[in-house]
Amino acid sequence: MGQQIFIFGAAFLGSAVESTEALTIVLAVGLTRGWRDPLMGAAAALLTLAVLVVAFGQLLVTTVPESALKLVVGTLLLLFGLRWLHRAVLRSAGVVAMHDEDHAYRQAVSQLGQAAATRDWVGFVLAFKGVFLEGLEVVFIVIAVGGAGHGFPAAIAGGLVAMVVIAAAGLLVRKPLARVPENTLKYGVGVILTSLGTFWAAEGMGAAWPLDFVSILGLAAIYFLASRLAIALIRRPALA
Amino acid sequence: MSFLRSAARRVVGLVVGDWLQSAVVVFILAAGWLAVSRFGGPALVIMVVLLAGQLVWFARADAVRQSRL
Numbered sequence: 001m002g003q004q005i006f007i008f009g010a011a012f013l014g015s016a017v018e019s020t021e022a023l024t025i026v027l028a029v030g031l032t033r034g035w036r037d038p039l040m041g042a043a044a045a046l047l048t049l050a051v052l053v054v055a056f057g058q059l060l061v062t063t064v065p066e067s068a069l070k071l072v073v074g075t076l077l078l079l080f081g082l083r084w085l086h087r088a089v090l091r092s093a094g095v096v097a098m099h100d101e102d103h104a105y106r107q108a109v110s111q112l113g114q115a116a117a118t119r120d121w122v123g124f125v126l127a128f129k130g131v132f133l134e135g136l137e138v139v140f141i142v143i144a145v146g147g148a149g150h151g152f153p154a155a156i157a158g159g160l161v162a163m164v165v166i167a168a169a170g171l172l173v174r175k176p177l178a179r180v181p182e183n184t185l186k187y188g189v190g191v192i193l194t195s196l197g198t199f200w201a202a203e204g205m206g207a208a209w210p211l212d213f214v215s216i217l218g219l220a221a222i223y224f225l226a227s228r229l230a231i232a233l234i235r236r237p238a239l240a
Numbered sequence: 241m242s243f244l245r246s247a248a249r250r251v252v253g254l255v256v257g258d259w260l261q262s263a264v265v266v267f268i269l270a271a272g273w274l275a276v277s278r279f280g281g282p283a284l285v286i287m288v289v290l291l292a293g294q295l296v297w298f299a300r301a302d303a304v305r306q307s308r309l
Contacts, residue, residue, distance in 0.1 A: 071273075075265075078265065082295060086261070090299060095303045129243055129246070133246060136251060207280070207284050226293070227295065230295060230296040
């Protein structure tokens with residue numbers, strides 16, 4: 001039960017971050033070119049992503065032996081989590097500017113202004129492309145977290161709930177969700193995914209963790225401390 | 241075509257930010273696999289410490305590299 005909740009939480013948080021970025025693109029397109037085509041583009045992208053989750057998820061779980069699945073998925077999840085954590089460390093230390101949804105929104109609107117003279121399906125394509133590319137990370141998180149931990153329903157539920165919550169929030173405010181603590185969320189999810197990846201990769205090697213799933217909390221503490229050490233070593237005044 | 245290229249770049253970019261860092265992580269895991277089968281728990285601890293250590297090392301190296309730009 002604890003493992004399922006953890007899987008749900010990891011999928012929810014990871015998907016929430018990416019959904020916020022996808023929402024910014026859809027809002028930028030919808031508010032400047034009208035809603036019909038961008039919404040159709042977003043729906044088509046979500047459908048494509050759902051097909052990817054079901055197809056690759058089933059393929060992985062049914063054809064790959066459990067230990068190999070844990071080793072491969074654990075390794076990929078570790079690399080994925082480390083990438084997010086690495087970026088979060090650089091942002092927290094002030095080396096890289098914080099991700100800003102308002103800035104991303106303004107940039108997208110300005111690009112749309114330049115493309116205004118082109119055909120009608122621009123809104124559809126831009127929304128499709130934005131949602132699909134941002135959604136690839138959600139697909140990866142859901143498949144990796146759900147597949148290796150026997151928790152596909154929990155992972156898919158986490159991803160879907162995050163998407164619905166962010167979409168509903170976007171519908172209400174009709175502007176980029178700049179108040180979502182995206183950088184902090186990415187930092188936290190980076191720590192969680194790196195820990196899960198390490199846990200499963202080691203299980204795939206045949207190692208047995210003391211206290212089983214609870215060890216993930218210990219791993220998270222180690223990675224968090226390492227990231228704080230890295231931030232302390234490279235800290236600079238925050239960039240705008 | 242540019243969309244497919246973006247998608248392919250995004251898929252590779254999911255797990256690879258810095259090729260050297262990714263290679264080091266894979267190397268630590270491979271060495272850990274061998275060590276865990278021989279020495280068990282202590283090898284697991286060393287593997288985790290090395291993984292955490294490379295995070296500090298590469299973040300610092302990246303920060304130094306960016307400060308020179």
